[in-house]
Amino acid sequence: MTANTKATDGTNRRLRLGMVGGGPGAFIGAVHRIAARLDDRFDLVAAALSSNPERSRAAALGLHIAPERAYGSFSEMAAAESKRPDRIDAVSIVTPNHLHFAPAKAFLEAGIHVICDKPLTTTVEDALALAEIVRHSGLIFGLTHNYTGYPLVRQAREMIATGELGHIRVVQVEYAQEWLTTAVEATGQKQAVWRTDPAQSGPGGSLGDIGTHAYNLASFVTGLRCQQLAADVSIFVPGRRLDDNVQTLLRFESGARGMLWASQVAVGNENNLRLRVYGEKAGIEWGQENPNYLRFTPYGKPTQTMSRAGAGATNSAKHASRIPSGHPEGYLEAFAQLYTDLAEQIAARNAGRAPSPSSLLVPTVDDGVAGVRFISAVLESSRQNSTWVNLPQ
Numbered sequence: 001m002t003a004n005t006k007a008t009d010g011t012n013r014r015l016r017l018g019m020v021g022g023g024p025g026a027f028i029g030a031v032h033r034i035a036a037r038l039d040d041r042f043d044l045v046a047a048a049l050s051s052n053p054e055r056s057r058a059a060a061l062g063l064h065i066a067p068e069r070a071y072g073s074f075s076e077m078a079a080a081e082s083k084r085p086d087r088i089d090a091v092s093i094v095t096p097n098h099l100h101f102a103p104a105k106a107f108l109e110a111g112i113h114v115i116c117d118k119p120l121t122t123t124v125e126d127a128l129a130l131a132e133i134v135r136h137s138g139l140i141f142g143l144t145h146n147y148t149g150y151p152l153v154r155q156a157r158e159m160i161a162t163g164e165l166g167h168i169r170v171v172q173v174e175y176a177q178e179w180l181t182t183a184v185e186a187t188g189q190k191q192a193v194w195r196t197d198p199a200q201s202g203p204g205g206s207l208g209d210i211g212t213h214a215y216n217l218a219s220f221v222t223g224l225r226c227q228q229l230a231a232d233v234s235i236f237v238p239g240r241r242l243d244d245n246v247q248t249l250l251r252f253e254s255g256a257r258g259m260l261w262a263s264q265v266a267v268g269n270e271n272n273l274r275l276r277v278y279g280e281k282a283g284i285e286w287g288q289e290n291p292n293y294l295r296f297t298p299y300g301k302p303t304q305t306m307s308r309a310g311a312g313a314t315n316s317a318k319h320a321s322r323i324p325s326g327h328p329e330g331y332l333e334a335f336a337q338l339y340t341d342l343a344e345q346i347a348a349r350n351a352g353r354a355p356s357p358s359s360l361l362v363p364t365v366d367d368g369v370a371g372v373r374f375i376s377a378v379l380e381s382s383r384q385n386s387t388w389v390n391l392p393q
Helices: 028-038 051-060 074-081 100-109 124-137 151-161 190-195 206-224 316-320 333-351 357-361 365-383
Strands: 015-020 042-048 090-093 113-116 141-143 166-176 228-235 245-252 257-263 272-277 282-287 291-296 302-305
Touching: 015 074, 015 100, 015 257, 015 333, 028 042, 028 151, 042 051, 042 074, 051 166, 074 090, 074 100, 090 100, 100 113, 100 124, 113 333, 124 365, 141 333, 141 365, 151 206, 151 272, 151 282, 151 316, 166 206, 166 245, 206 228, 206 257, 206 272, 206 365, 228 302, 245 282, 245 365, 316 357, 333 357
Parallel strands: 015 042, 015 090, 090 113, 113 141, 166 257
Antiparallel strands: 166 272, 228 245, 245 257, 272 282, 282 291, 291 302
């Protein structure tokens, strides 16, 4: 079959993908398009790429999308695609944060699977409402916390789950960048403008942009739920309306303790996402800027450096690896892993079979709810002079 064959079982063909957002000037839209194509599981066949109808259609045509599937709005696209015999299998939502809820709701109600950028929504109320819509629809919803797609992140999760670290005691996670050290938003730089605008970003600045990634990574790898947190939220750049630095203490349900730091004014840091986990038997350390290696230190023994495809790689790491050890895989491949795993879930659904268990590690709408609740709790704690705040379970 070719990519255009109107197969109904989702097998032996690329899945048809639509996109909302990600037009001219957007960074993340191109990343999603590359990720969707990297493992040859999706064809982008429909799009509404801008809130301006003319720009939206023009941008879609520029991506070689057929004119009748170059839409002026997401609502037009959801309505039209739901009626087509060759309708899209899934839609990717890559808009600024305040435009996640409405498109996700529209496509779920049109019977179309959804892949959505993080954070899930800008309010807890919308996050809970969307989770209920997902449950009622029975459709697949993937949230692109892309760092969960790295091979050694999945290996770390597997090692902790099988007890190689023993009972977890301490979790340290940080995500440090420098790109907002000055008032970049005042220059009109598009990425800075919307990320520092409460109307588009929601109530969190660095907290929503990268703090949620750090929180999700810690939860994904350890499997622990955070029960309480105490946070200090700062705005260091004069005139900025949203936070650019967040420091948070974490108390986990298991008794483990943690610290989370997210900053976009940390001079000398480009994209420094780093996780350290310490148990009673061993500790591990992983960093996004050198993601093909994981440091593992059993108590009283020398530190081991594990590579993502070398000796000692676990099944989950091998599942997320594409090329031999020594050939670096990184950001785009991790993003692609989520798309490939979601493609397996959707294809399995279409074919009436169970998906591969290895494909089920993609963050879900419930992870999205947890992220939005984290944002809300951090801001509440900081407003109350860093008092401890309970996180709903």
